[in-house]
Amino acid sequence: MxxxxxxxxxxxxxxxxxxxxxxxxxxxxxxxxxxxxxxxxxxxxxxxxxxxxxxxxxxxxxxxxxxxxxxxxxxxxxxxxxxxxxxxxxxxxxxxxxxxxVLGRDAAARVIGTVRELAGAGSDVGAVLACKHMARIERRDAPFVEQAATYYAQLEIVDDLLAAPLDDVLKVAVYDFDDAESGSAPPLTGALPDLQVVVSGRHWIDIMSARTxxxxxxxxxxxxxxxxxxxxxxxxxxxxxxxxxxxxxxxxxxxxxxxxxxxxxxxxxxxxxxxxxxxxxxxxxxxxx
The missing domain is CATH 3.40.50.1000 (HAD superfamily/HAD-like)
Known part of the structure; x- marks a missing residue:
């Protein structure tokens, strides 16, 4: 803390x-x-x-x-x-x-799937697919959109992140409405051992290539x-x-x-x-x- x-x-x-x-x-x-x-x-x-x-x-x-x-x-x-x-x-x-x-198509898809699993299990989390010139989200509730819009000027809401272009994904940012370091970071780290899971704020986690x-x-x-x-x-x-x-x-x-x-x-x-x-x-x- x-x-x-x-x-x-x-x-x-x-x-x-x-x-x-x-x-x-x-x-x-x-x-x-x-x-x-x-x-x-x-x-x-x-x-x-x-x-x-x-x-x-x-x-x-x-x-x-x-x-x-x-x-x-x-x-x-x-x-x-x-x-x-x-x-x-x-x-x-x-x-x-x-x-x-660049994170890579396959890795980005795995991260999105893992975040969806956490949300399905009860974690109050959402993903931001961060590309070079556009960020995309699929979670549409106002509190989450507000948080994403604070950090992403070019932001698009889509129906399905997995259907969006994944070739130039730089990272997947995860917003956790609870404490990120003690909440969603450990299960994300365990599920994605080949990627870098970094707590970048009290509520934010960035998932990137291991070298980034x-x-x-x-x-x-x-x-x-x-x-x-x-x-x-x-x-x-x-x-x-x-x-x-x-x-x-x-x-x-x-x-x-x-x-x-x-x-x-x-x-x-x-x-x-x-x-x-x-x-x-x-x-x-x-x-x-």
Whole structure:
């Protein structure tokens, strides 16, 4: 469980950050990290990204969200950013694709069947079939559609997910109206041992190819851009962010992060409700060589 606000660790003071930082890439998760608890973009994000651009630092949101959703939420700030979407299954720089990991037709069909079995056994779950340019759902009740629409800007309701195109499926996202980590994640993991089942939020689970991760997408982007882990900062709060920390020496967990994320990161940023990402980025920019 995420520690309550009163039990949060203290953020790393700015004077404890390294001097002479050679920062070229700043990667941030969205929900629980960059966005506040109401899903709002920090008021000073535009100013911060402008300062980053002036110093040659690339802004890189890395999220379980759909690419179209990232562009909708971030507006013009997404135009020349590195966008890592669908938990690392898809990454673009501007309009150019630089990385993808496709789940595959057979695997996608097995996941859909497994989610249907869980629902039939009484779990309050639903699946989102996430493709490169469209997400599809077959569950039609308003509460589920509302949750899916929050994270998928291009969303289509179909009668049968198994009858939809499955060739470019990046992942299947599962929404669990109960607690995902203790509820549907264990049976999904047991039923799909050859796939990656990642708890990406309190109610969300992403099921992907075994090789897919935000960290793998970040590695591909670093190779494409010629940027080293020593020149990379990452910010995250949940389990789907863990692989990012293998690719950055400036690794920050939000003060509100899952305990496993707090244990992995080198530094702690203020909580998402305290503007932790932008506050820390400004401190890093001030300490650049």
């Amino acid at each position: 995420i520690p309550p606000p009163g039990a949060r660790p203290a953020p790393t003071p700015p004077d404890r950050l390294p001097e002479g930082v050679d920062l070229r890439l700043a990667v941030t998760d969205m929900d629980g990290t960059l966005l506040d608890g109401r899903g709002r973009v920090p008021a000073d994000l535009g100013e911060t990204v402008t300062r980053m651009r002036e110093r040659g630092v690339l802004f890189a949101p890395a999220s379980g969200r759909q690419l179209g959703n990232l562009r909708r939420v971030l507006g013009p700030l997404a135009d020349d950013a590195l966008l890592i979407a669908e938990n690392g299954a898809y990454a673009v720089l501007g309009d150019r694709q630089i990385h993808d990991d 991760s935000k960290g793998r997408a970040l590695a591909a982007a670093q190779a494409h851009l010629g940027i080293a882990p020593a020149q990379t900062a990452v910010f995250g709060d949940y389990l789907n962010d863990l692989e990012l920390y293998d690719r950055a020496e400036l690794s920050f967990a939000m003060a509100n992060a899952h305990p496993r994320v707090l244990a992995r990161a080198r530094y702690i940023a203020p909580a998402n409700d305290e503007g932790g990402v932008t506050r820390t980025l400004r401190a890093l920019l001030e300490r650049m060589g």
